[in-house]
Amino acid sequence: MKDINIITGEDYKVTHKKTKKVYFMNAQELANFLFKYGYKNYKINNINKKLIDYIPLWLIISVMVATYTLSIISYININY
Secondary structure (H helix, E strand, O other), X not given: OOOOOOOOOOEEEEEEOOOOOEXXXXXXXXXXXXXXXXXXXXXXXXXXXXXXXXXXXXXXXXXXXXXXXXXXXXXXXHHX
């Protein structure tokens, strides 16, 4: 079974995979829709995603660690 994360307050675009019919609905409507029709024939997209949501978490953490490491190295080079 596929895990589906439905976030309250978000809007969703639901597309039927075969007929390409598109529905726009909020989280409550989506939950009712999926309970009634299932999710196997539908593709679900969150409309309210921001740019930060598309960046993988590992990339964000890697950049933070690299920035922190470079700041320590530059501090050591300047003060010693």
